[in-house]
Amino acid sequence: MSYSITEPSRAQKWMAGILVVAYAVITLLPLIWIIATGFKSPSDSIAYPPKLFFTPTLEGYVNLFTTRTRQTAEFLAANPPQTWYQEIVAKYGMVIAGPSRFGERFLNSVIIGFGSTFLSVFLGTLAAYAFSRFKVPLKDDLLFFILSTRMMPPIAVAIPIFLMFRQLGLSDTHLGMILLYTAVNLSLAVWLLKGFIDEIPREYEEAALIDGYTRFQAFRKVVLPQAATGIASTAIFCLIFAWNEYAFAVLLTSGNAQTAPPFIPTIIGVGGQDWPAVAAGATLFLLPVMVFTILLRKHLLRGITFGAVRK
Amino acid sequence: MAQIRIENIRKDFGSFTAVQSSTFTIEDGEFFMLLGPSGCGKTTTLRMMAGLELPTSGSIHIDGEEVAQKPASQRDIAFVFQMFALYPHMNVGRNISYPLLSQGMPKAEAKARVLEVAKILGIENILDRPVGGLSGGDRQRVALGRAIVRRPKAFFMDEPLGALDAEFREHMAEELRALHDRIGATTVYVTHDQLEAMQMGDKIVVMNHGVVEQFGVPQDIYDWPATMFVADFIGSPPMGFLRFQGLVGNGADRVRLGDCDIPVPVQREGAEGALVLGIRPEHVHLDDAAPYRAEVLAAEYLGTTQIVTLRTAHGLIKARLPSSTPVRAGEQIGLRFDPRKITLFRADKGRALRSAANERVLGHG
Numbered sequence: 001m002s003y004s005i006t007e008p009s010r011a012q013k014w015m016a017g018i019l020v021v022a023y024a025v026i027t028l029l030p031l032i033w034i035i036a037t038g039f040k041s042p043s044d045s046i047a048y049p050p051k052l053f054f055t056p057t058l059e060g061y062v063n064l065f066t067t068r069t070r071q072t073a074e075f076l077a078a079n080p081p082q083t084w085y086q087e088i089v090a091k092y093g094m095v096i097a098g099p100s101r102f103g104e105r106f107l108n109s110v111i112i113g114f115g116s117t118f119l120s121v122f123l124g125t126l127a128a129y130a131f132s133r134f135k136v137p138l139k140d141d142l143l144f145f146i147l148s149t150r151m152m153p154p155i156a157v158a159i160p161i162f163l164m165f166r167q168l169g170l171s172d173t174h175l176g177m178i179l180l181y182t183a184v185n186l187s188l189a190v191w192l193l194k195g196f197i198d199e200i201p202r203e204y205e206e207a208a209l210i211d212g213y214t215r216f217q218a219f220r221k222v223v224l225p226q227a228a229t230g231i232a233s234t235a236i237f238c239l240i241f242a243w244n245e246y247a248f249a250v251l252l253t254s255g256n257a258q259t260a261p262p263f264i265p266t267i268i269g270v271g272g273q274d275w276p277a278v279a280a281g282a283t284l285f286l287l288p289v290m291v292f293t294i295l296l297r298k299h300l301l302r303g304i305t306f307g308a309v310r311k
Numbered sequence: 312m313a314q315i316r317i318e319n320i321r322k323d324f325g326s327f328t329a330v331q332s333s334t335f336t337i338e339d340g341e342f343f344m345l346l347g348p349s350g351c352g353k354t355t356t357l358r359m360m361a362g363l364e365l366p367t368s369g370s371i372h373i374d375g376e377e378v379a380q381k382p383a384s385q386r387d388i389a390f391v392f393q394m395f396a397l398y399p400h401m402n403v404g405r406n407i408s409y410p411l412l413s414q415g416m417p418k419a420e421a422k423a424r425v426l427e428v429a430k431i432l433g434i435e436n437i438l439d440r441p442v443g444g445l446s447g448g449d450r451q452r453v454a455l456g457r458a459i460v461r462r463p464k465a466f467f468m469d470e471p472l473g474a475l476d477a478e479f480r481e482h483m484a485e486e487l488r489a490l491h492d493r494i495g496a497t498t499v500y501v502t503h504d505q506l507e508a509m510q511m512g513d514k515i516v517v518m519n520h521g522v523v524e525q526f527g528v529p530q531d532i533y534d535w536p537a538t539m540f541v542a543d544f545i546g547s548p549p550m551g552f553l554r555f556q557g558l559v560g561n562g563a564d565r566v567r568l569g570d571c572d573i574p575v576p577v578q579r580e581g582a583e584g585a586l587v588l589g590i591r592p593e594h595v596h597l598d599d600a601a602p603y604r605a606e607v608l609a610a611e612y613l614g615t616t617q618i619v620t621l622r623t624a625h626g627l628i629k630a631r632l633p634s635s636t637p638v639r640a641g642e643q644i645g646l647r648f649d650p651r652k653i654t655l656f657r658a659d660k661g662r663a664l665r666s667a668a669n670e671r672v673l674g675h676g
Contacts, residue, residue, distance in 0.1 A: 210362070
């Protein structure tokens with residue numbers, strides 16, 4: 001195969017550069033705004049025009065993780081702040097009453113997000129392999145049925161699911177939310193992974209079968225390593241959905257299994273609009289998906305089957 | 312090492328019959344070619360022998376043991392795929408040792424075996440390399456290494472040279488044949504390239520539309536094709552056909568084409584109606600005195616020989632003549648056919664009529 005390649009002109013390179021920078025600014029600006037707001041004082045956070053330069057403070061983060069009560073000047077004078085975070089709240093005439101619920105909400109998000117991602121990818125890989133390799137009766141109809149669950153917004157079935165969860169005792173449980181997000185993600189996982197597995201030549205497994213492996217061993221030792229790229233990208237998509245999901249979380253969780261997305265907005269309401277604390281919560285909330293994506297980035301980019309098969 | 316016996320094997324994919332009722336035997340140590348055009352069922356036949364497809368009916372015996380319904384892993388055979396199917400996430404050494412480790416062989420022993428095989432194939436120096444960057448030939452050698460390291464009963468190869476460059480193919484074909492002669496293992500080799508089949512094979516099965524057309528040693532198949540398909544598929548250029556209406560009796564030694572009597576081998580069966588006289592290009596000679604006339608259409612120069620296309624009253628045929636023979640397009644010439652080398656066919660079934668010349672090959676059936 002031959003391609004004719006012409007070096008792009010100077011003007012074209014400039015044009016491409018400007019486009020990339022413009023796109024980066026548009027996508028990154030809200031992110032930078034949130035991260036910056038998390039380190040501003042409440043008054044800086046609502047200053048107009050917005051302050052580009054400000055004295056960073058951890059007030060937002062302290063407020064995010066604590067509950068506070070107002071105290072009299074006498075009490076504060078009698079009990080001077082012992083730590084840096086007590087000092088921060090003392091400036092406003094308050095003392096720390098205890099931890100906020102952000103930590104456990106965040107942990108709920110981790111359990112539900114990663115739990116449902118694992119389950120979706122695990123079941124999705126098995127189903128995709130079966131659809132890709134075996135004669136499944138009514139295969140096309142089944143695949144269409146699986147896809148059709150994505151043809152409406154998931155929230156359209158909120159009421160039946162709400163009633164079902166109440167009957168089954170799944171409301172406000174981790175297991176309930178993991179099952180729900182898995183059900184929503186599974187169609188995406190099956191279709192994405194089927195595409196990836198279809199691309200893996202059958203000869204690899206056949207070679208393994210002849211070499212003395214069982215079908216399952218061939219799947220585990222030959223197919224899985226080669227589907228790693230597909231599995232990684234599918235996992236990222238599933239995690240992003242489960243992590244960010246808001247509507248079901250509002251509807252189905254409250255005291256026990258509430259995730260971070262419905263919790264973060266409630267931070268605003270406590271004694272004035274505490275934007276830095278909300279921004280701090282949002283910033284921390286962004287981190288796991290970012291880290292997960294960066295960790296799997298290598299898999300996303302590396303074409304591991306490159307060059308081993310001659311087509 | 313093993314003899315492989317295929318009896319009445321058949322494979323249906325839904326309503327499509329890929330292989331119907333094939334029977335042949337591969338002797339111990341033979342280099343056996345499954346030859347045919349694409350879609351003729353040769354690969355399906357090989358995959359059934361290997362256990363990658365299960366036959367709809369029929370039996371397969373490897374070393375006397377019936378294996379038709381057994382999984383591939385229990386047949387103790389090795390398979391070389393056209394696209395090599397090297398495990399891309401392992402280096403060369405791991406690829407070759409993989410089948411040994413899967414059988415539970417201790418690592419040290421496996422390593423020794425891999426080294427031994429690598430020496431045979433001349434790839435000792437690339438054992439630590441990833442398979443990704445290898446040349447086509449080295450990949451082919453690694454795939455072969457993975458096959459021979461197990462010392463299986465038989466090797467099955469599905470167009471193993473198909474993915475290589477043309478100039479390298481010939482070299483690899485020689486290497487493969489030499490390797491076979493050294494190891495002496497029964498080898499079944501699928502190809503659509505008749506030259507490759509003739510060059511490498513001890514025996515050839517020619518298949519078409521899921522049916523075995525002919526089975527035998529390369530010379531017999533070339534000289535005495537059982538069907539018009541084989542006559543046409545084997546040889547370059549293929550056998551020429553002169554189509555005529557006529558009658559040939561049992562015991563006849565000539566047929567009548569137009570106004571000419573053409574001598575043929577003594578016939579052992581008679582036929583009447585639409586017949587075909589088949590003659591290989593090298594057995595067509597020019598003879599000004601011959602009564603059978605033809606017009607020269609074109610000549611293709613090939614160095615020592617030339618291929619001359621001729622128009623006769625019964626269709627176009629080709630002659631392979633020495634380059635020194637002067638021929639001019641448009642010229643009228645006389646043709647003489649080597650009477651010992653002619654095969655007559657029935658046009659409707661495409662089947663060869665038995666004669667004194669080919670009955671040894673075609674049998675008395």
